[in-house]
Amino acid sequence: MGANGSKGNSNYTSPTPNDLGGAGYGVRLFSPVQSERPRMPAFTLKVGIVGSGRMGCLIAGELVRRGCTVVLYDIHEPTRTSAFERLCELAKISLPKQDAESAIASITVANSLKDTLDRSELILELVPEDLALKKGLFNQMCDILKQLGRSPGQVTLCSGTLTIPIGDIIGDIQTQEYRGSCLGLRFLHPVWFIDDVEVTNCEHTNRSTRSNLDKKLKALDFQPFLSQNVSNRRKLNPQEVALFVNKADRQRQRKVEQEQQSGLQQDGQLLDQPRYPIGSNVYVKRSDGEECIAIVTKYDAAKNFYTVELEQAGSGKLKQCREDAMRNGPSVRDADQLRREAELKAEAAERLRKQEAEERDKQIKEATARLEEKLAKAERDAEEFQKKTDLEKKEFLRRQNSLEGQRSKAEEKAKAEREKREEAEKKRAEEADGFLKRLNPLEERDKIRAPPDYWDKKMAEKAADGFAAIALNKTDPTFAALGRFLETDKVKLAKSGADRAGTSHDTLKLACAWRLENPSLWDTYMSGVQMVGKDMERIKAAGVTAGSVPVMTGSVASSLPGQLRANVNEAFLMHGTVPHVVLQIISKGMNERFAGAAAGTMFGQGSYLAEDAGKCDQYTMMDMQLNAGNASDLHKRLYSPSVPHPGKVFYILVCRVALGFHVRIQTNSRPFKSADTGQPVFPVNERELGPVPGISAPAILHHSLLADVLHIMRYRELLVFHSDYIYPEYLLGYQRFQSVGGSLKGPYDGVSH
Numbered sequence: 001m002g003a004n005g006s007k008g009n010s011n012y013t014s015p016t017p018n019d020l021g022g023a024g025y026g027v028r029l030f031s032p033v034q035s036e037r038p039r040m041p042a043f044t045l046k047v048g049i050v051g052s053g054r055m056g057c058l059i060a061g062e063l064v065r066r067g068c069t070v071v072l073y074d075i076h077e078p079t080r081t082s083a084f085e086r087l088c089e090l091a092k093i094s095l096p097k098q099d100a101e102s103a104i105a106s107i108t109v110a111n112s113l114k115d116t117l118d119r120s121e122l123i124l125e126l127v128p129e130d131l132a133l134k135k136g137l138f139n140q141m142c143d144i145l146k147q148l149g150r151s152p153g154q155v156t157l158c159s160g161t162l163t164i165p166i167g168d169i170i171g172d173i174q175t176q177e178y179r180g181s182c183l184g185l186r187f188l189h190p191v192w193f194i195d196d197v198e199v200t201n202c203e204h205t206n207r208s209t210r211s212n213l214d215k216k217l218k219a220l221d222f223q224p225f226l227s228q229n230v231s232n233r234r235k236l237n238p239q240e241v242a243l244f245v246n247k248a249d250r251q252r253q254r255k256v257e258q259e260q261q262s263g264l265q266q267d268g269q270l271l272d273q274p275r276y277p278i279g280s281n282v283y284v285k286r287s288d289g290e291e292c293i294a295i296v297t298k299y300d301a302a303k304n305f306y307t308v309e310l311e312q313a314g315s316g317k318l319k320q321c322r323e324d325a326m327r328n329g330p331s332v333r334d335a336d337q338l339r340r341e342a343e344l345k346a347e348a349a350e351r352l353r354k355q356e357a358e359e360r361d362k363q364i365k366e367a368t369a370r371l372e373e374k375l376a377k378a379e380r381d382a383e384e385f386q387k388k389t390d391l392e393k394k395e396f397l398r399r400q401n402s403l404e405g406q407r408s409k410a411e412e413k414a415k416a417e418r419e420k421r422e423e424a425e426k427k428r429a430e431e432a433d434g435f436l437k438r439l440n441p442l443e444e445r446d447k448i449r450a451p452p453d454y455w456d457k458k459m460a461e462k463a464a465d466g467f468a469a470i471a472l473n474k475t476d477p478t479f480a481a482l483g484r485f486l487e488t489d490k491v492k493l494a495k496s497g498a499d500r501a502g503t504s505h506d507t508l509k510l511a512c513a514w515r516l517e518n519p520s521l522w523d524t525y526m527s528g529v530q531m532v533g534k535d536m537e538r539i540k541a542a543g544v545t546a547g548s549v550p551v552m553t554g555s556v557a558s559s560l561p562g563q564l565r566a567n568v569n570e571a572f573l574m575h576g577t578v579p580h581v582v583l584q585i586i587s588k589g590m591n592e593r594f595a596g597a598a599a600g601t602m603f604g605q606g607s608y609l610a611e612d613a614g615k616c617d618q619y620t621m622m623d624m625q626l627n628a629g630n631a632s633d634l635h636k637r638l639y640s641p642s643v644p645h646p647g648k649v650f651y652i653l654v655c656r657v658a659l660g661f662h663v664r665i666q667t668n669s670r671p672f673k674s675a676d677t678g679q680p681v682f683p684v685n686e687r688e689l690g691p692v693p694g695i696s697a698p699a700i701l702h703h704s705l706l707a708d709v710l711h712i713m714r715y716r717e718l719l720v721f722h723s724d725y726i727y728p729e730y731l732l733g734y735q736r737f738q739s740v741g742g743s744l745k746g747p748y749d750g751v752s753h
Contacts, residue, residue, distance in 0.1 A: 044067055044068065044069060045063075045067075045068045045069075045121065045122060045216055045219075045220065046068070046069050046071070046119060046120050046121045046122070047060075047063055047068050047069070047070050047071070047120060047121075047122045047123075047124060048070075048071045048073065048110070048116040048117060048119065048120030048122070048123045048124070049070060049071070049072050049073065049124050049126060050073050050074075050113065050116060050123060050124070050125045050126065050127065050137070050141075051073075051074060051125060051126030051127040051160075052072050052073065052074035052079050052080045052082075052083035052084075053074075053079070053083075053126065055126060055160075055187075055189070056072070056074075056083065056126045057083050057086055057087055058189075058190070058191050058192070059124070059126070059187050059191055060072060060083075060087060060107065061087055061090065061091075061103075061192075062187075062191045062192050063220075064103050064106045064107060065103065065192075066220045066221060067220070068106070068220065069106045069107075069108070070106060070107050070108070071108045071109075071110050071115075071116050071119050071120055072084060072107065072108070072109050072110065073109075073110040073112075073113060073115075073116040077111075080109050080110075081109065083109075084107065084109045087104070087107055088104050088107075091103045091104055093289070113140065113141065113144060114144050114147075114148070117141060117144050117145055117148065117150075117155070118148055118150075120155070121154065121155055121156070122155075122156050122158065122213075122216065123141065123155065123156070123157050123158065124158045124159075124160060124185060125137060125138070125141075125157070125158065125159045125160060126160045129161065129162060129163055129164060131164050131168060131169070134159060134161065134164065134169045135168075135169055135170075135172060138157065138159070138169055138170055138173055138182065139172075139173055139174060139175075141157060142157075142173050142174070142175035142178040143174075143175055145175075145178060146175050146178075152177050152178050152180055152181045152206075153181070153208075155181060156181055156183075156209060156212065156213055157178065157181055157182045157183075158182075158183060158184065158185035158213075159182070159183075159184050159185070160184075160185060160186055160187070161184055161186070161200075162186065165200075165202065166182065166183055166184040166200050166201065166202050166205075167202035167203065167204065169182075170182040170202070170204055171204070179204040179205075180204060180205060180206035180209060181206065181209050182204065182205060182209075183199060183200060183201045183202070183205045183209060183210060183213065184198070184199065184200030184201070184227075185197065185198070185199055185200075185213070186198040186200070195221060195222050195223045196222075196223050196224075196225060197217055197222045197223065197224045197225070198224075198225060198227050199213065199214070199217075199224045199225065199226055199227065200226075200227045201226070210226075274296070274299040274301070274306065274323075275323055276296050276299075276306060276323075276326060276328070277296065278296055278297065278298070278299065279295065279296060279297075280295070280296050280329070281293055281294070281295060281329030281330055282294055282295075282296060282306075282308060282326045282327065282328060282329040283326065283327045283328070283329050284308055284310070284319065284321050284325060284326050285325065286310070292310055292311060293310075293311065293312075293329050293330070293338065294308035294309060294310050294311070294319065294329070295308060295309045295312070296308050297309050297318070304322065304323055305320050305321070305322065306320070306321050306322075306323065306326060307319070307320055308320075308321060308326075448526060448530070449522070449523045449526040449527065451517065451519050451522050452561070452562050454561040454562060455515075455517045456468070456470055456517060457517065457519075459517065460517045460518065460519055465587060466518070466519065466520055467516070467517060467518035467519070467520070467521070467586065467587055468516075468517045468518075469514040469515075469516055469517075469586060469637055469638055469731065470514060470515045470516075470517060471512065471513070471514050471638075471640075471642075471643045472512075472513045472514065472515060477559065478513075478515070478559075478560060478561065479510070479513055480559075481556055481559035481560050482510060482513050482560075482654065482730055482732055483509075483510040484556045484559070485553060485556055485572075485574060485613055485652075485654060485732065486508040486509065486510055486613045486652075486732070486734055487508075487613070488508065488612055488613045488614035488617075489612075489614060490506035490507065490739065491506075492612075492614050492714045492715070493505070493506050493507075493508070493614040493617065494506040495714070496614055496615075496617065496618050496714065503736070503748060504738055505736035505737060505738045505746065505748050506737075506738055506739055507736070507737040507738065507739055507744055507746075508613055508614075508617060508734050508735070508736060508737075509734060509735050509737055509744075509747075510732060510733075510734050511646040511649055511733045511734055511735050512638075512643060512646060512649070512733040513730060513731065513732050513733065514638060514730065514731045514733075515729065515730055516586045516728055516729055516730065516731055518586065518587065518589075521587075521588070521589045521727060521728075522727060524589065524724055525589075525656070525658075525724065525725075525726070525727035527724060528658060528722065528724030528725045529565060529568055529570070529658050529725075531724070532568040532658045532660040532703055532725060533565075533567050533568050535660060535661070535700045535703070536567055536568060536569075536660060536661065538695065538700060539661055539692060539695060539700060542694055542695050542696070543694070544692065544693070544694045544695065546569075546660075546661045547662075548566075548569045548659075549569060549571065549659055549662055549704075549706055549718070551571050551572075551573065551611040551718075552611040552612055553571065553572045553573065553574075553611050554571065556572070557571070557572045560572065564656075565658070568658040568659070568660055569658070569659040569660055569661075569662070570656060570657065570658050570659070571656075571657055571659055572654055572655070572656060572657075573609035573610065573611060573654075573655055573657045573718060574609065574610050574611070574612075574613060574615075574616045574652050574653065574654055574655070575590070575607070575608070575609050575610070575616060575652065575653045575655060575728070576610075576615075576616030576617060576618065576619040576620040576650075576651075576652050576653075577619070577620065577651055577652070577653060578619075578620065578621040578651075579621060579623040579632075579634060579651065580634075582634055582651050582653075582731065583633055583634045583637060585653060585728055586653075586728055586731060589723050589726065589727070589728065590607045590655070590720075590723045590726045590728065591607075591723055592605065592606050592607045592687070592720070592721055592722065592723055601686065602668055602707075603665070603668070603672070603705060603707045603717065603719055604672075604681075604682060604686040604687070604705060604719055604721070605685075605686045605687045605721075606687070606705065606719040606720055606721040607719065607720050607721070607723065607726060608717055608718075608719055609655065609657060609717070609718045609719070609720065609726075610715060610716070610717055610718070611715075611716060611718070612715050612716075613652060613734075614714070614715060615714070615715035615717065616652045617650070617652075617736075620650040620651060620652065621650070622648055622649070622650055622749050623645075623649050623650065623651065623733075624647070624648070638731075638733075646733065646735065647747070648735055648736075648747045648748070648749050649733045649734065649735060650733070650734055650735070650736070651731060651732065651733060651734075652731075652732045652734065653728040653730070653731055653732075654728075654729060654730035654731075654732060655726050655727060655728045655729060656726070656727045656729050657704075657718070657720060657725060657726050657727075658703065658725040658726075659703060659704040659718065659720075659725075660702075660703025660704060660725070661692050661700070661702055661703055661704075662702060662703065662704040662705065662706050662718075663676075663681055663689060663690070663702040663704075663705055663706070664676055664705075664706045664708050665681060665705065665706070665707055665708065665709075666708050666709060666711070667709070667712075668707075668709060668712065668713070674690075675708065677693055679693060681702075681705065687721060688701065688721060689701050689702035689703075689704075689705060689721060690702060703720070703722075703725060704718055704719065704720050704725070705718065705719040705720075705721075706718055707719070735747035735748075736748045736749075
């Protein structure tokens with residue numbers, strides 16, 4: 001039995017009632033032997049006990065006997081009330097009148113946990129052995145202490161845990177500054193015999209907390225000893241328990257042993273023969289102190305214990321008694337007569353009680369009827385009086401209104417006109433405020449979505465279709481930076497050309513470049529960026545780590561105007577295309593609905609992008625130079641006398657892409673699963689990615705897909721399934737060459753050479 005009254009797997013062996021003096025051992029709650037353990041009022045400690053079960057009462061009684069003041073609390077009001085009444089009763093039985101009054105005055109019952117903590121400097125928790133219950137209680141106590149403004153050094157929080165480590169109980173306390181004031185404190189049973197007290201701390205416990213508790217316990221004449229964990233328990237065997245029995249009991253035991261060895265008799269009777277024979281009648285005291293007749297059923301000579309059956313044979317009410325707690329009872333015949341008389345008296349008393357109860361009920365009913373009749377009459381009188389009062393009040397008000405009619409009408413008219421003017425002014429002010437409120441978000445949105453400062457803007461405004469392709473001068477630093485996008489691995493590029501059409505080019509050179517200024521398309525892209533940004537804020541708030549995708553173009557991006565938006569993992573990626581769709585893309589943007597129309601859908605039905613120009617080169621077709629009289633719409637838009645067609649040119653788009661939170665795969669085999677979480681990439685169809693794990697409703701879908709397949713393919717690819725996340729900002733016109741003896745041969749077309 002632990003300090004909280006619950007059973008557990010402990011090495012400590014609790015003594016039974018037989019070990020401690022029989023069924024009457026409970027009356028030793030306050031003073032087992034006055035001569036050996038006097039009351040010790042020299043040190044006063046304010047102790048709050050949370051949990052008023054049997055062990056809580058025992059510990060409270062012993063602490064009071066040692067001079068402490070105790071505040072008892074239990075969540076159940078009947079339990080704490082019963083505990084206090086039991087302590088008062090045992091104090092009156094066990095102590096002299098003056099000491100009993102002093103002990104009772106030292107015990108207080110608190111009606112709330114907050115009151116208990118406010119009035120205590122040492123709090124001892126003695127609730128059942130349930131980890132969730134204890135953790136919740138300690139969290140609640142720490143929160144209350146913080147509300148009361150009590151610092152951690154002013155209070156010590158102890159748990160009477162038997163099987164649960166104190167570290168598990170306080171490890172998750174939210175008010176962490178109080179964790180250092182928490183430790184385990186277990187009183188060994190029976191507390192009125194054993195001065196040893198087990199103290200258990202953990203890595204959170206402050207050294208000063210343990211030291212101060214040791215001083216307080218020693219001042220109360222306890223002997224604290226440290227236990228590092230729940231398995232290291234103080235163990236008492238029956239021989240050790242005997243050392244704590246009072247001096248008189250030990251002397252008597254030694255005397256009995258000596259007489260047994262010498263074969264002498266005690267009180268004129270052999271030692272192995274009981275004073276009261278089996279089956280004889282004796283007088284013993286009940287737990288309530290009343291004496292009753294009992295029948296001896298068993299005798300334990302070694303312990304000098306009698307087992308008796310209370311009242312009569314077959315009652316099943318057994319009790320263990322020492323010889324000095326018994327006296328001779330009547331003969332069997334007299335006992336039967338006494339029992340019959342007691343039964344007759346009990347029956348007569350029961351009849352009398354029932355008669356008195358019936359008479360009392362009858363009187364109560366009559367009194368209730370009279371009271372209800374008087375109450376009904378009073379209610380009727382009150383209702384009549386209220387009606388009369390209301391009529392008089394109504395007449396008085398009518399007369400008063402008639403006398404003040406003219407003056408009040410003038411005042412009301414003036415007031416109405418004034419209120420009308422104020423209402424009109426207020427309405428105009430509200431309309432003005434509403435207009436400003438509606439205007440401000442629109443202005444802020446327009447500011448965020450405004451085209452970049454480095455754009456020309458004028459050409460797009462003049463264009464009939466609202467966009468412009470502005471040719472970049474070859475001396476422009478942006479032109480040089482875009483040329484670096486075409487740098488790629490020569491070996492991979494040559495293999496890719498051989499696989500596709502038997503070509504052997506290994507070098508890509510920038511021939512011409514255009515900046516694509518499309519305000520409408522830019523506004524759509526910035527709307528998508530804002531949506532991705534809000535999703536990333538929710539992902540971050542949920543504690544989910546959103547990693548970026550390090551792409552090869554990252555080193556070149558810093559040389560281009562306009563910074564990348566890190567909050568949405570914005571990056572520059574490339575898309576290879578054919579001449580007859582270039583004008584459609586730069587005017588309307590990418591369209592994921594056409595996925596697979598030209599090059600298949602190996603990783604899903606989205607827009608395919610690459611970080612390496614060698615990958616994009618696989619999907620381009622040559623644009624031949626045409627005569628000026630037969631120029632296409634694309635040539636009319638891109639080329640002019642100042643920007644002539646270079647001949648044998650191919651096209652790659654350099655796009656801004658909001659990659660957001662990506663999902664990664666490492667295979668080209670279906671069904672695709674995330675390489676990081678193992679979850680399906682396309683839970684419904686291959687036009688939409690799955691949700692980001694760890695996000696509560698509404699779900700957030702992955703924004704991009706990374707095909708990290710360098711171990712089985714030459715290049716990585718990135719897919720986006722919403723065109724709002726892509727803006728094609730530059731168009732590159734490049735040519736193919738082959739390295740021969742340190743020089744370049746070409747340009748080549750798209751067929752074998």
